[in-house]
Amino acid sequence: MTNTNLPDSFAGLTPELVLDAVESSGLRSDGRMLALNSYENRVYQIGMEDDVPVVVKFYRPLRWTDTAINEEHDFVRELLQHEIPVVGAMQTADGSSLRHYQGFRFALFARQSGRAPETGDAATLEWLGRFIGRIHAVGALASYRERPAINPETFGVQPRAWLLAHDFIPPDLLPAYESVSQQALDGIQRCYERAGDVQPLRLHGDCHLGNVLWLESGAQAGPHFVDFDDSRMGPGIQDLWMLLSGDRQDMQRQLTDILAGYEDFFEFESRQLYLIEALRTLRLIHYSAWLAQRWSDPAFPAAFPWFNSQRYWQDRILELREQVALMEDAPLWPV
Structure with a gap:
């Protein structure tokens, strides 16, 4: 699948757009936004008014097609169905997980805590x-x-x-x-x-x-x-x-x-x-x-x-x- 009308950079991805995109999914943000360690994409932890924070990932423009992103999401859901501990993208009521807002593509994830494993054990x-x-x-x-x-x-x-x-x-x-x-x-x-x-x-x-x-x-x-x-x-x-x-x-x-x-x-x-x-x-x-x-x-x-x-x-x-x-x-x- 070929994507059209996509921005060619993250230049237009302002904090206001990030919050608006999250709220376009039906969530109510409290305005808190923490940039997480990611360079290929842009990833943020977003505070919620009456719930735990969520993580939003904005995909690098022009890197993957929509079909390729959905293939990844489908694989992770398949792993979850087999009770394998992975973090999958949240789905909408119609079962989709890749979302669009003002030309940007993004997905929402539950926040996952934890530390790095001890490889000496x-x-x-x-x-x-x-x-x-x-x-x-x-x-x-x-x-x-x-x-x-x-x-x-x-x-x-x-x-x-x-x-x-x-x-x-x-x-x-x-x-x-x-x-x-x-x-x-x-x-x-x-x-x-x-x-x-x-x-x-x-x-x-x-x-x-x-x-x-x-x-x-x-x-x-x-x-x-x-x-x-x-x-x-x-x-x-x-x-x-x-x-x-x-x-x-x-x-x-x-x-x-x-x-x-x-x-x-x-x-x-x-x-x-x-x-x-x-x-x-x-x-x-x-x-x-x-x-x-x-x-x-x-x-x-x-x-x-x-x-x-x-x-x-x-x-x-x-x-x-x-x-x-x-x-x-x-x-x-x-x-």
Whole structure:
């Protein structure tokens, strides 16, 4: 579905418009508005007159089609139907969840409290693994039709080509970046060849610890997964590797604990382990292009002042060289 008459930036998204959009949904705001940590979209906590606050997300203009946003909302509702602790968009009386106001598209969510999980605790990691396994079991039941996949083309070849075609990389570093990024793409391709035919499924897509909120007690104790905005098709390991940190031994232990829970609900193809460093490399290339493509948004220079400096690109070249070497090493394996 092609969207028409959409604004091309957030320039017109004033506080008054935000509150008016929320109230157009039949809610009564008390005027309190707190901007939450989000750069791709604009997200606010809005106080209610006689109820708990709600969260409103305004989608970045021209990024997703309406159909793609609705696909994400439908997937999250499907997870909720399977009693998986995720936060879904509120529905209107007619069952829709994507709303429109003066050209902007937005959705409303219940506010979810919680803290970041403790990755040093084996029981916590196993608990996380169980719920990600449940998410993937549902994600494998159908495929996205509109939302793109995470693969070497979409997260590697395309963003690299965009960077090389625009004036972000300093001229004296351009040959080095062009060379090492091509070496990285070649290494990624070899990793995918070693992994073989891994079946893609619907993923969270951006399953880092910032998108998992942990409740300590009560009937809803445990992890709650939020922000499926980057949900795509891809290999299941994409939702696991971003939970790993530390040295190789630490990551092996963490992976072992996560998979102990994951495989209670969904089979893990061990050949996916060849993709961990490949996916990490793809994320690095994609992230640089994401920052560059958003640089005209005033929020980005303010939030990422270190981007696009000589030092930034020098560090990215070194980082990619390290990844080229890591992709040739034996894959991370659970202990």
